[in-house]
Each structure stands twice: as structure tokens, then as C-alpha cells.
Amino acid sequence: MKIPRLTDTTLRDGSHAISYSFTAEQVREIVRGLDKAGVPVIEVSHGAGLNGSTIQQGFSKTPEVELIKAAVETAEHAKIASLFVPGIGTSEELKEAVEIGIKVIRVAVHCTEADVTEQYIRLAKELGIEAVGFLMMSHTQPAEVLVEQAKLMESYGADCVYVVDSAGALVPQGVRERVSALKKALSIEVGFHAHNNLGLAVGNTIAALEAGADQLDGTVRALGAGAGNAPTEVIVAALNKMNIDTGISLSILMDLAEEVVAPIIPAPIVIDRDNLSSGYAGVYNSFLLHVRHAAKQFHLNPTEIMEELGRRQAIAGQEDWILDIALELAKEKKYQVIK
Amino acid sequence: MSKVKAAILGSGNIGTDLMYKILKNDGAMEIALVAGIDPESEGLQRAKEAGIAASHEGIKGILADPDIKIVFDATSAKAHVQAAEQLREAGKMAIDLTPAAVGPYLVPPVNLMDHIEAKNVNMVSCAGQATTPLVYAVSRVVPVHYAEMIATVASRAIGPGTRQNVDEFTRTTANSLIQVGGATKARAIPVFNPAEPPIIMTNTVYAAITEKDFDFDAVKKSIADMIQDVSEYVPGYRLKGEPIVDYRDTPWGRLPVVVIMNEVEGAGDFFPTYAGNLDIMTASARRVGELYANHFLQKEEVQQ
Numbered sequence: 001m002k003i004p005r006l007t008d009t010t011l012r013d014g015s016h017a018i019s020y021s022f023t024a025e026q027v028r029e030i031v032r033g034l035d036k037a038g039v040p041v042i043e044v045s046h047g048a049g050l051n052g053s054t055i056q057q058g059f060s061k062t063p064e065v066e067l068i069k070a071a072v073e074t075a076e077h078a079k080i081a082s083l084f085v086p087g088i089g090t091s092e093e094l095k096e097a098v099e100i101g102i103k104v105i106r107v108a109v110h111c112t113e114a115d116v117t118e119q120y121i122r123l124a125k126e127l128g129i130e131a132v133g134f135l136m137m138s139h140t141q142p143a144e145v146l147v148e149q150a151k152l153m154e155s156y157g158a159d160c161v162y163v164v165d166s167a168g169a170l171v172p173q174g175v176r177e178r179v180s181a182l183k184k185a186l187s188i189e190v191g192f193h194a195h196n197n198l199g200l201a202v203g204n205t206i207a208a209l210e211a212g213a214d215q216l217d218g219t220v221r222a223l224g225a226g227a228g229n230a231p232t233e234v235i236v237a238a239l240n241k242m243n244i245d246t247g248i249s250l251s252i253l254m255d256l257a258e259e260v261v262a263p264i265i266p267a268p269i270v271i272d273r274d275n276l277s278s279g280y281a282g283v284y285n286s287f288l289l290h291v292r293h294a295a296k297q298f299h300l301n302p303t304e305i306m307e308e309l310g311r312r313q314a315i316a317g318q319e320d321w322i323l324d325i326a327l328e329l330a331k332e333k334k335y336q337v338i339k
Numbered sequence: 340m341s342k343v344k345a346a347i348l349g350s351g352n353i354g355t356d357l358m359y360k361i362l363k364n365d366g367a368m369e370i371a372l373v374a375g376i377d378p379e380s381e382g383l384q385r386a387k388e389a390g391i392a393a394s395h396e397g398i399k400g401i402l403a404d405p406d407i408k409i410v411f412d413a414t415s416a417k418a419h420v421q422a423a424e425q426l427r428e429a430g431k432m433a434i435d436l437t438p439a440a441v442g443p444y445l446v447p448p449v450n451l452m453d454h455i456e457a458k459n460v461n462m463v464s465c466a467g468q469a470t471t472p473l474v475y476a477v478s479r480v481v482p483v484h485y486a487e488m489i490a491t492v493a494s495r496a497i498g499p500g501t502r503q504n505v506d507e508f509t510r511t512t513a514n515s516l517i518q519v520g521g522a523t524k525a526r527a528i529p530v531f532n533p534a535e536p537p538i539i540m541t542n543t544v545y546a547a548i549t550e551k552d553f554d555f556d557a558v559k560k561s562i563a564d565m566i567q568d569v570s571e572y573v574p575g576y577r578l579k580g581e582p583i584v585d586y587r588d589t590p591w592g593r594l595p596v597v598v599i600m601n602e603v604e605g606a607g608d609f610f611p612t613y614a615g616n617l618d619i620m621t622a623s624a625r626r627v628g629e630l631y632a633n634h635f636l637q638k639e640e641v642q643q
Binding site: 054055056058059086088090091092110115116118168215312313314315317319320321323324327328331 | 494504530531532535545547
């Protein structure tokens with residue numbers, strides 16, 4: 001089987017789980033470990049992508065340009081990547097990040113809105129960096145729709161398109177269908193990004209590889225939004241057992257996970273009730289802390305908010321709907337009590 | 340009373356909806372011409388069916404008629420830059436619905452009277468029309484240090500022009516929150532949601548306040564008044580629940596943030612009712628046109 005390219009996104013997806021509080025020192029330490037281990041691509045930015053520092057998402061404690069600079073300065077071999085969500089980021093931030101030295105931009109949109117990426121994928125190619133299309137919430141659409149959308153990204157000049165399981169709602173069969181359909185239809189590379197809400201992150205990642213994926217995502221110690229991602233060190237261990245030699249040092253990754261990343265994580269990332277209900281309802285993982293905030297404020301069960309978000313088909317970037325739903329649920333309850 | 344002749348440049352969806360709005364609401368304007376560039380376009384067909392003169396020769400027909408005083412430009416930013424010059428020379432008032440922003444931003448309940456003698460005004464963006472009044476409603480009571488707005492619209496209600504230029508949309512809208520809404524800093528973020536059935540436009544405004552004390556009841560009253568003002572020309576414009584104050588960690592410390600949630604249901608003149616984003620654009624443009632038309636009529640009276 002082919003050797004996949006691994007992208008570690010601890011310093012991007014992981015920022016959701018620690019409320020965007022990475023420091024430049026933490027970035028240096030984590031990049032140093034990943035780089036030494038031989039991970040080829042390291043993603044660094046606000047969890048919601050460049051310029052994601054907002055009230056809606058949560059403000060970064062350290063400006064992300066400082067974090068990206070720290071990563072670029074530290075990495076000796078790895079390429080530094082950033083996420084970019086059109087509308088949150090603009091061309092200005094993309095150009096700034098390229099000037100600092102990122103070599104890959106991952107342009108993320110809801111998986112039916114690929115035409116919004118044209119402006120940015122073309123700009124990335126003009127600026128001479130790699131452009132990856134990131135189809136978020138891929139569980140919501142069948143393979144045919146994803147193929148259509150991925151082809152648009154390919155036509156704009158993307159080097160790779162990812163099937164992104166933002167809600168951790170896919171099972172291996174769904175991953176295989178989507179990845180193999182993209183592989184068949186595209187002449188560029190295909191990637192897969194997992195979340196662990198159903199306990200399938202590593203299994204789905206392997207299923208994607210078996211279906212032909214060229215690029216895979218992981219985060220050290222699964223440090224990512226909601227239920228977390230496929231742990232990079234576990235992916236490498238599993239690939240080793242499959243006799244797929246990525247050249248990445250498992251022992252360095254294990255040390256990094258245990259000694260550097262684990263102490264940063266405020267609470268263990270497990271599939272608790274909130275994360276399971278989120279994945280089961282097909283809700284975007286980075287909503288988790290916002291849902292908990294609103295549930296606490298309005299004395300609600302996070303699960304009922306998750307279920308309503310799923311019912312309303314909320315997509316990435318709609319944290320404001322959490323508050324709207326919480327207010328409505330709280331109002332209904334008050335009404336019921338009075339009745 | 341005589342009416343002021345107006346023309347619509349651009350026979351696409353926006354131009355067509357605007358035509359129906361002006362026809363439906365009796366006012367000081369009458370549409371003398373709908374001008375497009377495609378003789379086969381549905382918009383020109385519909386204009387003819389409604390008994391309105393239609394031309395597929397673009398701005399030419401508009402320039403040829405000296406009686407046309409007001410021109411709504413519903414083409415594109417690029418086209419408007421050219422048209423603006425020609426309309427100015429011909430002495431016609433331009434109401435620009437594109438993101439070109441040749442003239443000042445106009446948001447009816449906030450600064451309608453400020454540019455009464457302007458020859459070219461810009462209608463910002465759909466999100467700008469929906470959220471600038473809300474930011475202003477807060478800032479007229481207590482200074483807004485930072486305003487952020489999230490506009491969620493149905494994917495089906497977002498045309499290719501906006502999709503290919505999200506940068507322009509976010510920049511224009513944020514600028515309007517500062518220049519017209521009165522915020523010191525601002526961000527504007529659009530979300531295109533493909534849910535089926537399509538969702539109606541929903542907007543959330545966050546207004547971060549650095550003042551130690553402020554009268555939230557006065558803010559709420561100001562917001563309620565503003566909703567009333569906007570709903571006079573956009574009937575489907577309303578609050579979603581009561582505004583609240585939520586404390587958030589910001590780069591300026593832990594601050595009270597006024598959170599206003601709003602929705603805009605369209606009138607269904609041409610667009611489906613979920614497309615409140617398009618409806619508020621054409622309704623606002625009509626409102627502005629009415630003001631200028633009345634202003635022209637008054638000036639004429641004075642002269643007579």
C-alpha cells in the first residue's frame with residue numbers, strides 16, 4: 001500500500017479544545033517534537049482558520065501570526081500549513097501568512113459551497129504555495145455531491161481535496177464510499193480528516209487509506225475539537241503494524257504526546273455524553289465548549305442543545321445558533337413550569 | 340400629484356424583485372424603464388408583462404431619457420464604476436446596489452437624511468442593511484468598542500457575484516458597521532447554510548462595551564425602536580428573542596457583550612420568502628428611492 005502523507009493539526013484543531021490559548025513557547029516545543037519525529041506537515045492557526053479570533057469563535061490568547069512565526073522558525077524539515085475559512089479569513093490574512101512562511105493553505109468550506117473557495121485557491125497558487133480543499137461536514141452529503149464539489153476545487157487549481165468528518169459522524173463504510181469516489185473522479189490527491197465521536201477516528205483513517213487516500217490528518221494525543229481526532233502517534237503505530245513505513249519516529253511522537261501535549265490538555269478528551277450526542281446528531285465538533293457554556297448559563301442539558309443543532313442542520317461557523325437555541329429551550333421550559 | 344421617473348439598470352434577480360416592489364407599493368416613483376443587456380432575460384420579459392418599457396441596450400436607453408431622475412443600479416461593481424460617471428454627467432441620481440461603493444453608504448433608518456443632496460449613494464450589502472441599524476441602536480446609547488456580526492443565509496439565496504468575492508462582502512459590511520453603525524472596530528462574517536428546506540436569513544450582532552456602566556434597558560428600548568423603524572419598509576425584519584448581555588473574554592479584557600439576534604423574512608415579491616437577505620436590499624433601495632423622489636417633488640414645488 002502507498003505511504004500516506006501525514007498532516008498534524010494539533011496546533012490548529014487542538015486550539016478549539018484549549019480555548020485558543022496556545023503560547024508561542026508551546027508551539028515551538030510541539031513543532032520541534034513533530035519535526036524531529038519526521039511529520040511532514042504541521043498545521044498552525046486559530047481553530048477556525050486564519051483570522052478566526054472573534055467573539056463568535058473565541059479570541060486567541062496569543063495573536064496567531066506570532067504562533068505561525070514561531071512554527072516557521074522552529075521547523076527544519078516540516079512544511080507549516082494554516083487553515084483558511086472564506087469569510088472568516090480574507091486575502092489579506094492569507095498573503096500575510098504566506099509572507100511569514102507557510103507552505104500549505106487548507107481552504108475549508110461546508111461541503112456544498114466549494115465555489116466560494118475559487119478566489120483563495122487561485123490566490124494561493126499565484127503565491128506559489130500548496131492549496132488543499134477541505135470539504136467540511138462531509139457526512140451530510142453523499143459521494144456524488146462531494147465529487148461535484150471536489151471537482152470545482154480541482155478546477156481552481158487545488159493540489160488535494162479532503163473529505164472532512166467534522167462531526168465525527170461517519171462510519172468506515174461511509175468513509176470508503178466518499179474517499180474512493182473522489183479518488184476515481186479526481187486526478188489530484190485525496191485526504192481524510194477524522195473526529196472520534198463514534199470511537200472510529202483511527203479505524204476511519206485506516207479505511208480512508210485503504211480506499212486510496214493520499215493524505216491523512218492526526219493530532220497528538222487526539223488534541224482536537226470535541227471528541228478529538230485520530231491521534232497522530234496511534235496512526236503511525238497502526239501503519240507500522242501494517243508494514244507501511246512513513247519514516248516517522250513513533251518513540252519521539254509518544255514522548256511528545258506524554259510529556260509535552262498531555263500536560264496542556266485541561267481535561268482528558270473522551271467520548272462522554274456531550275461528544276457522543278454531538279457526533280450522533282451530526283454536529284460540528286468545535287461547538288462543544290460553546291454548547292457547554294450556554295447549557296450552564298441557561299440550566300440546560302448539553303445533549304438537548306446538540307440534538308436541536310443537528311435538527312436545524314447547523315454548519316461550521318454557526319456558534320451563534322447555540323445561544324439562540326439555548327434561549328428558546330430555556331423559554332419553553334419556563335413556559336412549561338408556569339403551565 | 341406627478342411622480343418621479345425612475346429606471347432600473349440590471350434585469351437580473353435583484354432588479355426584477357425591485358421592480359415588483361416599486362409596482363406593489365404606491366409612492367412617489369414610477370418605473371419608466373428596466374434596462375438589461377440580454378434581450379432573452381427573464382427580467383426584461385417580466386418587465387414587459389408588467390407593462391413597463393424594457394431595453395436590452397444597457398444604460399443607453401436610460402441616458403437618452405432626460406425625464407428619468409433616479410437610477411437603481413443592480414448590475415455589478417465593475418459595471419457600476421462606469422455607469423456612475425455617465426449617470427453623474429447626465430445629472431441623474433444613482434442608487435447603487437452593487438458593492439462598488441462609489442458614493443457614501445446609506446442605511447435608511449440611520450443616515451437617510453445625511454446624504455440628501457448626494458448624486459450617488461451605495462446600499463452596502465444585505466448583511467450591512469440588516470445589521471448596521473442594530474449596531475447603531477446600541478452605539479447611540481453607549482459606545483461600541485467592537486462590533487461583530489454573523490449573517491447566516493440560505494445557500495440558494497447567494498448569487499455567484501457574492502460567492503466569487505467574499506472578501507469584498509466582508510470588508511464592505513464591516514466598514515458600514517464602523518462608518519454608519521458607529522462601532523470603533525468591526526468584523527463581518529457570512530455563513531452560507533445549505534439546509535433544506537432553506538432557512539430564512541438570521542443575523543447575530545455582538546457589541547462589546549468597554550464602559551464600566553451602561554443602561555441595558557435603554558439599549559433594549561433603542562433596539563426595539565430600531566426594529567420598528569426597519570420593519571416599516573422591511574415587514575419581515577424582527578428580533579429573535581430578547582437581546583441579552585453575555586460576558587466574554589476579549590483582547591480588551593472580560594467585557595459585557597450585547598447579543599442581538601435578528602431574522603429577516605422576505606416579502607416574497609419575486610424571491611422566495613427565505614431570501615430575506617435579497618429582500619432587505621431591494622426594500623432598502625426602494626425606501627431610499629422614495630425619499631429622493633419626494634425630495635425632488637418638493638424642490639419642484641418650491642421652484643414653481
